[in-house]
Amino acid sequence: MPIGHVAPQLALALGAALVLVLVLFVGRSRQWLGAAVALVALAAAGYATVRLALEVPSQLTFHGTWALDGVTAWATGVIVAATAFVVVLSPRWLARDARHGEWYAVLLFSALGATMLAGAADTLELVVGMLLVSVTGYTLASYHRASRMSAEAGAKYFLLGALTNPLLFLGVVFLYGLAATTTYGGMAAALTEHADPVVLTAATTLVLVGVGFELGAVPVHPWVPDVAQGSPGPAAAFLTVVPKIGALVALARFVQLLPEDEVGWRPLIAGVAALTMTLGNLAALWQEDVRRLLGWSSVSQAGYGLMAIVALGRTELAVPSLVLFLVAYAIANVAAFGVVVALRGRTRREDYRGLARSRPLHAAALVLALLSLIGIPPLVGFTAKLALFGAVIDAGYAWLAVLAVVNTVLSVFYYLRVIAPMIFEAPAGRVALLGPAPSAVAVLAGFLTVAAGLAADLVIQGSLGASLLP
Amino acid sequence: MLLTTAILVPLVGALVLALAPRVPERLVRALGVAIAAVPLAALVAAWSRFDTEGELFQLVTEVPWIPALGAAYRVGVDGIALAVATMSALLFVAALAHPTDLRGKAQKYVAWMLFLEGVCLGFFLTLDLLLFYVFFDLSLVGMYFLIGQWGHADRERAALKFLLFTLAGSLVLLLGVLSLALAMDPISFDMRALIATQPLAGAGTRAGLTLLALMFGLAVKTPLVPVHTWLPAAHVEAPAPVSAILAGVLLKMGTYGMIRVALSMLGDTLRTYALTLGVVAVASIVYGAFVALGQRHIKRRIAYTSITHMGYTVLGIAIAASLAPGQEEARRIALTGATLEMIAHGLITGSLFLLTGSLYLRSESFSMDDYGGVAKRAPRMTVAFVAAAFASLGLPGFAGFVAEIQIFSGAVAIEPGLAVAALLGVLITAALFLQLLHALFFGEPGERSSRVTDLGPAETATLGVLLILTVVLGVTPAFVIDVIDAASRVLVGAG
Numbered sequence: 001m002p003i004g005h006v007a008p009q010l011a012l013a014l015g016a017a018l019v020l021v022l023v024l025f026v027g028r029s030r031q032w033l034g035a036a037v038a039l040v041a042l043a044a045a046g047y048a049t050v051r052l053a054l055e056v057p058s059q060l061t062f063h064g065t066w067a068l069d070g071v072t073a074w075a076t077g078v079i080v081a082a083t084a085f086v087v088v089l090s091p092r093w094l095a096r097d098a099r100h101g102e103w104y105a106v107l108l109f110s111a112l113g114a115t116m117l118a119g120a121a122d123t124l125e126l127v128v129g130m131l132l133v134s135v136t137g138y139t140l141a142s143y144h145r146a147s148r149m150s151a152e153a154g155a156k157y158f159l160l161g162a163l164t165n166p167l168l169f170l171g172v173v174f175l176y177g178l179a180a181t182t183t184y185g186g187m188a189a190a191l192t193e194h195a196d197p198v199v200l201t202a203a204t205t206l207v208l209v210g211v212g213f214e215l216g217a218v219p220v221h222p223w224v225p226d227v228a229q230g231s232p233g234p235a236a237a238f239l240t241v242v243p244k245i246g247a248l249v250a251l252a253r254f255v256q257l258l259p260e261d262e263v264g265w266r267p268l269i270a271g272v273a274a275l276t277m278t279l280g281n282l283a284a285l286w287q288e289d290v291r292r293l294l295g296w297s298s299v300s301q302a303g304y305g306l307m308a309i310v311a312l313g314r315t316e317l318a319v320p321s322l323v324l325f326l327v328a329y330a331i332a333n334v335a336a337f338g339v340v341v342a343l344r345g346r347t348r349r350e351d352y353r354g355l356a357r358s359r360p361l362h363a364a365a366l367v368l369a370l371l372s373l374i375g376i377p378p379l380v381g382f383t384a385k386l387a388l389f390g391a392v393i394d395a396g397y398a399w400l401a402v403l404a405v406v407n408t409v410l411s412v413f414y415y416l417r418v419i420a421p422m423i424f425e426a427p428a429g430r431v432a433l434l435g436p437a438p439s440a441v442a443v444l445a446g447f448l449t450v451a452a453g454l455a456a457d458l459v460i461q462g463s464l465g466a467s468l469l470p
Numbered sequence: 471m472l473l474t475t476a477i478l479v480p481l482v483g484a485l486v487l488a489l490a491p492r493v494p495e496r497l498v499r500a501l502g503v504a505i506a507a508v509p510l511a512a513l514v515a516a517w518s519r520f521d522t523e524g525e526l527f528q529l530v531t532e533v534p535w536i537p538a539l540g541a542a543y544r545v546g547v548d549g550i551a552l553a554v555a556t557m558s559a560l561l562f563v564a565a566l567a568h569p570t571d572l573r574g575k576a577q578k579y580v581a582w583m584l585f586l587e588g589v590c591l592g593f594f595l596t597l598d599l600l601l602f603y604v605f606f607d608l609s610l611v612g613m614y615f616l617i618g619q620w621g622h623a624d625r626e627r628a629a630l631k632f633l634l635f636t637l638a639g640s641l642v643l644l645l646g647v648l649s650l651a652l653a654m655d656p657i658s659f660d661m662r663a664l665i666a667t668q669p670l671a672g673a674g675t676r677a678g679l680t681l682l683a684l685m686f687g688l689a690v691k692t693p694l695v696p697v698h699t700w701l702p703a704a705h706v707e708a709p710a711p712v713s714a715i716l717a718g719v720l721l722k723m724g725t726y727g728m729i730r731v732a733l734s735m736l737g738d739t740l741r742t743y744a745l746t747l748g749v750v751a752v753a754s755i756v757y758g759a760f761v762a763l764g765q766r767h768i769k770r771r772i773a774y775t776s777i778t779h780m781g782y783t784v785l786g787i788a789i790a791a792s793l794a795p796g797q798e799e800a801r802r803i804a805l806t807g808a809t810l811e812m813i814a815h816g817l818i819t820g821s822l823f824l825l826t827g828s829l830y831l832r833s834e835s836f837s838m839d840d841y842g843g844v845a846k847r848a849p850r851m852t853v854a855f856v857a858a859a860f861a862s863l864g865l866p867g868f869a870g871f872v873a874e875i876q877i878f879s880g881a882v883a884i885e886p887g888l889a890v891a892a893l894l895g896v897l898i899t900a901a902l903f904l905q906l907l908h909a910l911f912f913g914e915p916g917e918r919s920s921r922v923t924d925l926g927p928a929e930t931a932t933l934g935v936l937l938i939l940t941v942v943l944g945v946t947p948a949f950v951i952d953v954i955d956a957a958s959r960v961l962v963g964a965g
Contacts, residue, residue, distance in 0.1 A: 320538070371611070376607060376608070376611060377603070377604040377607055377608060378604060382604075382607075383536075386539075386600075386644070386648070387539075389644065389645065389648055390539075390648050390651075390652060390657075393645070393648055393649060393652060394652050398645070398649075398679075401645055401648075402645065405638075405641040405642060405644070405645060408637075408641055409634060409637060409638040409641060412633065412634060412637055413630075413634060416630055416633065420618060420626055420629075420630065423615065423618065423619065424618050424619060424625075424626055456536060457534075457535065457536040457537065457538065460536060460538045460539065461537075461538055464538050
């Protein structure tokens with residue numbers, strides 16, 4: 001078990017520790033140095049991820065507790081990249097915060113937890129990853145202690161987490177009782193041979209709820225809109241993206257263990273997907289607050305992502321559709337929240353009037369991000385939806401594709417409620433910016449939706465044969 | 471290369487204009503016409519290279535795009551695609567050259583129009599089903615922004631309604647497209663392979679559902695009754711040249727898709743439902759005509775006649791698809807007529823909408839009741855309007871007549887009942903256009919008649935070209951019919 005197999009995770013952990021030490025010794029005005037250290041750690045983690053993906057064959061490593069495979073590599077890459085964007089968004093936003101420097105340590109720990117979720121091939125590993133993501137998430141959401149909204153967002157997030165984390169543990173305990181092992185490799189064999197279907201179904205449901213919490217899936221989604229609206233801007237960008245990626249991959253990996261004849265996990269997840277996308281869209285329809293609207297939209301997007309899991313094992317499109325979804329969703333959501341942050345967190349819908357004239361680049365980035373979330377070609381969101389629809393049709397779940405289409409049409413309505421005033425109406429006044437760096441990354445992310453859409457073949461080719469262990 | 475030029479030049483032109491520093495309005499409009507003319511020239515050149523005795527698809531280019539999904543950049547034309555694309559390119563040049571009020575945002579307007587031209591031509595010229603969908607979807611986005619920014623008073627609502635309806639149609643179309651492509655082994659979006667393989671022939675329910683998804687998506691865009699309700703609002707609010715493009719080019723995407731995908735790739739399944747399609751088409755013809763008769767808003771009236779005319783086209787397609795042993799000749803004639811109707815409707819209704827734009831530019835009203843006796847004040851406008859109206863109601867000597875006579879001959883041979891019912895539409899269309907002409911140009915002058923001046927040189931030129939071509943096609947249609955027939959023969963299996 002070469003230690004190099006977790007080099008990306010080590011880079012993140014060391015980076016976080018380094019940030020913590022550093023910010024103890026530098027003054028209030030130099031706390032942004034934490035961001036620089038974090039970026040170096042993320043660059044190292046990204047480099048290690050690429051090296052591992054290219055050089056080390058897929059395998060279960062560390063005595064079968066850690067899955068080193070194509071999907072882990074993609075998820076880690078996306079998590080690292082998204083975190084790097086959020087780090088750049090942060091310094092100006094938190095400049096006057098007394099604990100500015102520690103922010104970057106918490107971000108790195110949270111990213112570490114998300115990669116652990118993605119790579120976990122052992123139920124205990126899964127629990128540790130989930131706890132790490134949750135605890136750091138609460139901190140990020142309520143970082144503005146003085147703000148009532150931020151505190152409320154953190155409290156809601158924490159309460160739901162406090163409810164669902166024990167459910168996950170309970171599910172894991174059930175699974176241990178059934179299989180007498182915690183590793184996925186051992187569990188897959190044990191569960192097919194002799195498992196009480198009732199207990200197994202209960203355990204599956206508990207794990208689904210526990211992991212669904214960070215995914216923002218129904219019925220444990222209510223924290224998402226509050227966090228999107230109330231937490232610090234960069235935290236909203238981070239928390240609606242990074243934990244979801246880890247949770248979605250964790251769920252995909254877990255369901256493969258289940259004997260399909262005993263546990264109807266496919267219809268179960270299809271049902272959750274259907275409810276999640278529909279509820280998210282319906283709730284987003286009449287929102288007047290752009291951040292809250294984006295929060296609900298990210299709930300519905302999680303529903304689309306679950307479609308990939310429904311198709312797992314039935315079509316070779318399933319894994320590419322999962323990876324494409326992760327890439328597309330991360331880019332578009334980081335871009336959308338990035339624009340909000342770059343505009344100093346302005347969030348009332350009417351404040352976006354005429355943005356195309358007052359801030360054309362920001363408006364273009366936001367429009368591209370929203371169109372990508374709808375799935376307009378040639379943006380990357382289109383390729384993701386194409387692959388997802390194709391996967392579920394091929395897997396015999398055409399009804400889910402039809403429902404996703406209905407939902408997409410529904411979503412056009414609220415995305416256009418943001419887009420139309422930006423382009424068709426006159427500016428309402430001067431639009432202040434947070435600074436050059438947040439604007440630059442937000443616009444970059446917006447245009448990445450085009451670049452990644454045109455280069456979708458690279459993602460599909462790179463993930464078509466990608467393994468999802470065990 | 472010719473076809474790729476036709477697609478890429480306007481798209482690149484749009485991008486350059488969008489990013490370029492501010493250019494004076496006169497220059498940017500001239501530039502727009504010049505760029506839009508490049509695809510027209512390319513397509514005319516393609517026309518000269520097209521061999522009516524050759525293979526179905528010619529001038530084919532293929533570049534890999536997403537090999538893992540069997541999608542590639544594939545372009546090529548058969549006679550139907552070539553004819554419809556050339557008409558579209560011409561209409562874009564005319565629409566850009568026709569004067570209209572751009573509210574000081576000429577550069578953005580021209581950029582959006584060129585973008586729309588590129589994606590529309592891409593739609594007609596592609597041989598890849600995924601790209602076909604991509605262009606279909608992008609045309610909606612382009613149209614949304616054009617209506618939303620340069621439309622009349624209620625433009626935002628009309629634009630939203632347009633996008634919601636047509637995007638709903640297009641997403642359902644995507645499901646049908648995916649179902650077709652997934653039926654290939656391995657998955658492929660290559661239209662030539664799909665036509666050769668007919669992957670869902672005899673696939674029962676799945677084939678039926680796939681056809682339903684495809685036809686729903688295409689019917690929204692055509693539009694057929696009862697999914698037409700977005701059309702009047704969009705036409706009323708859109709600026710006149712955009713209305714001309716909407717009627718002349720975008721509606722054709724629906725019927726062209728029916729020929730290219732439903733008829734060519736699911737012919738067997740469509741045959742089962744041909745009569746149903748024919749009945750829906752006749753319902754659209756009659757309904758459109760009756761509702762148009764009741765409108766006093768000029769653009770709304772013309773918009774509803776579009777539903778009638780697109781109904782003729784769909785009737786032709788339904789006849790071409792029908793199960794009629796030994797009637798290949800009648801089916802071929804119906805399909806050729808349907809294609810010719812698309813071209814005739816593009817030219818004629820395009821002219822009519824451009825004329826309403828000229829009228830509005832002078833007197834700012836679309837109400838029939840505000841006019842009267844305009845013939846004395848504006849003789850050139852009167853001649854153009856009368857010619858376009860007579861062409862639209864199907865007078866011999868104009869292109870519409872040639873198209874409709876073919877559709878009706880095919881229908882009489884195979885489904886005489888439908889032909890008789892559709893004749894009702896022809897009668898009412900004649901009445902509604904005569905009434906419109908009378909209200910605008912003859913009789914007592916109305917409140918706004920005094921503000922109407924005659925057509926300027928640019929308007930005379932654009933309308934002159936479109937209407938002369940309508941007459942040419944009405945008098946000597948053989949040069950177009952030969953090209954279309956080359957494809958129709960193959961598609962109905964008449965050798």
